[in-house]
Amino acid sequence: MSGQPDTHHEESFWRKYIFSVDHKIIGLQYGITALIFLFFGFCLMMMMRWQLAYPEEPMPMLGWLFGENGVMLPEMYNSLGAMHGTIMIFLGVVPLAVGAFGNYFVPLQIGAPDMAFPKLNMTSYWCYFAGGIVMIVGFFVPGGAANSGWTSYPPLADIATTGQTVWLIGMVLLITSSLLGSVNTITTIVQLRTKGLTWMRLPFFVWAQFVTGFLLLLAFPPLEAAGVLQLMDRLLDTSFFLPSGLVVSGEILNVSGGGSPLLWQHMFWFLAHPEVYVLILPAMGIVAEVLANNTRKPLWGYKSIVYASTFLGFMSFIVWAHHMFMTGMGTTISAFFQATTMIISVPSVVILTAMFISLWGASIRYNSAMLFALGFIPMFGIGGLTGLPLGIAASDIHLHDTYYVIGHFHYVVAPGTIFALFAGVYYWFPKMTGKLMNETLGKVHFWLSMLFINGIFMPMFVQGLAGISRRLWDGGTTYAHAADTLWLNEVMSASAWLLGLAQLPFIYNLIKSMKSGEKAESNHWEATTLEWTDAPSPPLPHRNFEVIPEVHRGPYEYSVPGADKDFTPQSEA
Amino acid sequence: MEIPYNVEERQDTGMYNAKLGIWLFLASEVMLFGGLFSAYVFLRMGDVTGAFMSGSNQLNVPLATFNTLVLISSSVTMIMSWVSLKLGEQKKFKTYLGSTLVLAGVFLVVKYFEYSAKFHHGIFPETSTFFAIYFTLTGLHMLHIIGGMIVIFYFLVPGAKMMKLESERFTNRIETVGLYWHFVDLVWIFLFPVLYLL
Amino acid sequence: MSGHSVEDIKKSVKVYIGVFAALAVLTVVTVAASYLDLTSGESFFLAIIIASVKGTLVAGYFMHLFSERTAILAVLGLTFIFLLTIMFLPYMALTDHPAV
Ligand code: HEM
Numbered sequence: 109m110s111g112q113p114d115t116h117h118e119e120s121f122w123r124k125y126i127f128s129v130d131h132k133i134i135g136l137q138y139g140i141t142a143l144i145f146l147f148f149g150f151c152l153m154m155m156m157r158w159q160l161a162y163p164e165e166p167m168p169m170l171g172w173l174f175g176e177n178g179v180m181l182p183e184m185y186n187s188l189g190a191m192h193g194t195i196m197i198f199l200g201v202v203p204l205a206v207g208a209f210g211n212y213f214v215p216l217q218i219g220a221p222d223m224a225f226p227k228l229n230m231t232s233y234w235c236y237f238a239g240g241i242v243m244i245v246g247f248f249v250p251g252g253a254a255n256s257g258w259t260s261y262p263p264l265a266d267i268a269t270t271g272q273t274v275w276l277i278g279m280v281l282l283i284t285s286s287l288l289g290s291v292n293t294i295t296t297i298v299q300l301r302t303k304g305l306t307w308m309r310l311p312f313f314v315w316a317q318f319v320t321g322f323l324l325l326l327a328f329p330p331l332e333a334a335g336v337l338q339l340m341d342r343l344l345d346t347s348f349f350l351p352s353g354l355v356v357s358g359e360i361l362n363v364s365g366g367g368s369p370l371l372w373q374h375m376f377w378f379l380a381h382p383e384v385y386v387l388i389l390p391a392m393g394i395v396a397e398v399l400a401n402n403t404r405k406p407l408w409g410y411k412s413i414v415y416a417s418t419f420l421g422f423m424s425f426i427v428w429a430h431h432m433f434m435t436g437m438g439t440t441i442s443a444f445f446q447a448t449t450m451i452i453s454v455p456s457v458v459i460l461t462a463m464f465i466s467l468w469g470a471s472i473r474y475n476s477a478m479l480f481a482l483g484f485i486p487m488f489g490i491g492g493l494t495g496l497p498l499g500i501a502a503s504d505i506h507l508h509d510t511y512y513v514i515g516h517f518h519y520v521v522a523p524g525t526i527f528a529l530f531a532g533v534y535y536w537f538p539k540m541t542g543k544l545m546n547e548t549l550g551k552v553h554f555w556l557s558m559l560f561i562n563g564i565f566m567p568m569f570v571q572g573l574a575g576i577s578r579r580l581w582d583g584g585t586t587y588a589h590a591a592d593t594l595w596l597n598e599v600m601s602a603s604a605w606l607l608g609l610a611q612l613p614f615i616y617n618l619i620k621s622m623k624s625g626e627k628a629e630s631n632h633w634e635a636t637t638l639e640w641t642d643a644p645s646p647p648l649p650h651r652n653f654e655v656i657p658e659v660h661r662g663p664y665e666y667s668v669p670g671a672d673k674d675f676t677p678q679s680e681a
Numbered sequence: 682m683e684i685p686y687n688v689e690e691r692q693d694t695g696m697y698n699a700k701l702g703i704w705l706f707l708a709s710e711v712m713l714f715g716g717l718f719s720a721y722v723f724l725r726m727g728d729v730t731g732a733f734m735s736g737s738n739q740l741n742v743p744l745a746t747f748n749t750l751v752l753i754s755s756s757v758t759m760i761m762s763w764v765s766l767k768l769g770e771q772k773k774f775k776t777y778l779g780s781t782l783v784l785a786g787v788f789l790v791v792k793y794f795e796y797s798a799k800f801h802h803g804i805f806p807e808t809s810t811f812f813a814i815y816f817t818l819t820g821l822h823m824l825h826i827i828g829g830m831i832v833i834f835y836f837l838v839p840g841a842k843m844m845k846l847e848s849e850r851f852t853n854r855i856e857t858v859g860l861y862w863h864f865v866d867l868v869w870i871f872l873f874p875v876l877y878l879l
Numbered sequence: 880m881s882g883h884s885v886e887d888i889k890k891s892v893k894v895y896i897g898v899f900a901a902l903a904v905l906t907v908v909t910v911a912a913s914y915l916d917l918t919s920g921e922s923f924f925l926a927i928i929i930a931s932v933k934g935t936l937v938a939g940y941f942m943h944l945f946s947e948r949t950a951i952l953a954v955l956g957l958t959f960i961f962l963l964t965i966m967f968l969p970y971m972a973l974t975d976h977p978a979v
């Protein structure tokens with residue numbers, strides 16, 4: 109599990125960039141791969157949006173993908189939907205938040221030369237990569253990629269085309285990767301904190317990664333188990349998720365029966381609810397760093413947000429059945445899950461409020477990173493608040509599985525988490541490359557994204573309240589009662605494509621700055637945490653620091669009264 | 682650059698890295714088997730056909746009892762191999778670790794006969810939800826045994842070089858392998874009554 | 880667990896042998912108990928209790944949990960809570976199901 113790379117002789121290209129054990133290279137590998145998958149998932153979504161806005165019309169340019177005079181078939185829409193969800197979550201956001209930023213910056217922020225288990229780290233990346241390839245292979249098997257939703261509910265998923273089997277195999281690889289990664293992150297944070305870096309001096313980003321590590325470690329295995337059971341159902345004809353007497357296409361299915369589709373739902377949501385905190389916690393961590401740095405003030409209520417995030421992590425394991433109010437659950441259990449769901453909203457509000465108050469009285473530096481971090485606050489606010497009615501069974505009956513739900517969780521993950529990830533890219537790019545990104549392009553990127561992303565998701569609430577179901581390949585054209593909200597489909601689709609265009613300045617900026625950006629100082633943002641104050645940009649290969657720093661104070665000592673400058677590094681004695 | 686606390690313990694946590702690492706891994710394993718046990722409880726309690734009762738009566742209790750004893754013994758030889766290393770008795774270490782490997786092999790052979798007897802009688806995972814969960818649980822457990830055997834074999838033959846070169850690190854590694862092995866034993870301790878006796 | 884003196888280790892060998900014997904005996908006991916004429920509820924609890932005792936012996940002595948660091952115990956405590964959750968909450972939801 110360990111074994112040190114020899115830093116003294118030149119490494120071959122393969123050792124240095126491909127099968128590297130340096131957490132920084134692995135972090136970059138994760139980052140690049142995840143960005144590509146995010147873009148791919150985004151493209152799938154743009155095709156879906158065509159279908160939703162113009163259900164009968166052939167798709168321009170890409171029509172050849174669908175045969176049938178260029179109109180997307182319902183099966184194809186289902187595949188795109190399921191793969192969009194899967195790719196965005198498991199191949200895009202989580203690897204970017206945890207694999208890339210976590211891997212790169214946790215060791216740097218705690219003053220460690222690397223992760224605790226470098227080879228294991230490399231293995232997690234390659235498991236992730238293999239999982240991604242397998243997922244893509246799904247598109248090329250007969251019947252197309254998995255088409256039972258990212259939730260893969262049986263019985264549908266049990267009897268779906270081969271793509272579902274491929275999906276399951278991909279998931280097993282991705283889960284394995286996450287498990288190895290979380291063992292590594294937790295061990296690193298517990299064991300490799302440098303001298304003087306006590307728990308309450310950890311930057312909040314590290315705390316967020318720590319809690320996330322536990323969520324991945326303990327919530328994923330039951331889904332892995334469920335995945336194995338579904339594979340058994342599909343390959344060995346068992347009936348874990350198939351009830352007795354199930355009728356498919358007018359015939360009784362020839363299986364032993366005796367299983368239960370609800371079993372899958374429990375095992376799936378046991379992971380998938382904690383998973384949403386896996387998506388949001390690292391994002392909050394990034395936002396906290398960027399906020400403190402650009403308000404030039406200590407983060408307000410550091411301790412409360414630390415406790416809130418650990419409490420959040422704990423509670424996230426006992427709320428899962430709020431996704432299952434409509435399964436005929438009895439009142440006792442549903443009362444339990446409603447109560448826990450209301451309780452878990454409290455720590456989220458604590459964190460958000462602390463961030464908000466941190467802005468009070470600050471002379472804010474409005475750079476691109478800060479804009480995205482600021483954008484995160486109201487966007488996550490909308491996402492979170494719209495979740496409350498979903499957590500109460502009485503209102504959920506109306507809203508469940510409508511576009512309202514889609515609007516809700518997208519506010520959390522897209523303008524929420526993804527904005528935070530953008531903030532992370534703009535904030536840490538100078539550290540990773542030693543170059544600066546172009547601020548003007550960054551601001552253009554932010555304002556356009558902000559505009560169009562709301563153009564996509566805000567109307568979803570309207571359509572959802574009007575009663576349009578999610579996962580419809582025709583965008584609800586048959587819903588007479590919702591007819592007067594259908595024009596919004598075009599608005600949303602246009603916004604989606606424009607949002608796609610709005611990413612071009614970002615992509616250009618990223619590539620251009622990497623090649624020929626201005627040179628960055630090692631502490632470009634005048635920050636206090638170790639990655640900025642004690643490591644060059646980019647940090648030294650394989651050991652990060654010239655001398656391992658020692659820590660003397662908390663993470664956010666900005667504008668300390670009486671100090672000679674407005675930031676006091678953690679490592680300053 | 683050497684990673685700190687790879688071999689020696691960190692003062693304030695009192696652990697070397699791999700010790701925490703293996704325990705975290707085992708925690709996730711607990712949840713993995715926990716998920717499957719959960720499926721067992723769920724299906725059994727929802728079982729109206731009696732598949733669980735009749736299924737469990739068809740299993741071979743004497744063979745499984747024998748196998749339980751085999752695994753327990755392998756746990757003991759495992760811990761004794763670590764003890765021998767601690768005491769610097771390298772010959773004994775090899776004997777004990779080798780015995781663990783042999784006992785694990787015995788377990789697999791017995792399991793092979795159990796499985797083939799079932800197949801012979803036309804019992805497969807698809808026969809009923811009981812046999813579905815039986816084959817899944819024992820199959821996954823067997824995969825863990827095989828994985829453990831590979832690692833043990835590694836430390837017995839090719840990896841044993843390290844015993845002389847870095848003896849403390851090697852002892853730590855054997856301790857972590859041991860923890861994994863005892864865990865596999867622990868899982869069986871629960872599998873046995875749950876599948877065979879209830 | 881390092882920092883063991885040779886004395887300690889020699890002493891613990893005796894403990895390991897004792898645990899081995901206890902495990903073997905309990906295995907026989909649990910098999911014997913399954914032949915008793917008990918209701919399914921009773922035999923379930925008996926079997927689970929015996930298995931838990933055996934499990935505790937293995938974890939406590941072979942895996943040294945009885946003298947392990949608090950950090951590890953804390954992780955396992957947390958895991959145990961979630962283990963109970965995943966094992967029994969779905970089942971409770973099932974039985975609270977008016978239709979079943
Ligand atoms: C920002 C641009 C995005 C747009 C316009 C978009 C749009 C959509 C649409 C139209 C659906 C299908 C709704 C349905 O038919 O049920 C969908 C589903 C989904 N999206 Fe997105 N999405 C975006 C980003 C994301 C991100 C960043 C994530 C995750 C981190 C994500 C996760 C999901 C999930 C989980 C589903 C449900 C898939 C399923 O039905 O199984 N999306 N999205």
Ligand SMILES: [Cu+2]
Pocket residue numbers: 380381384427428430431
């Ligand atoms: Cu949830």
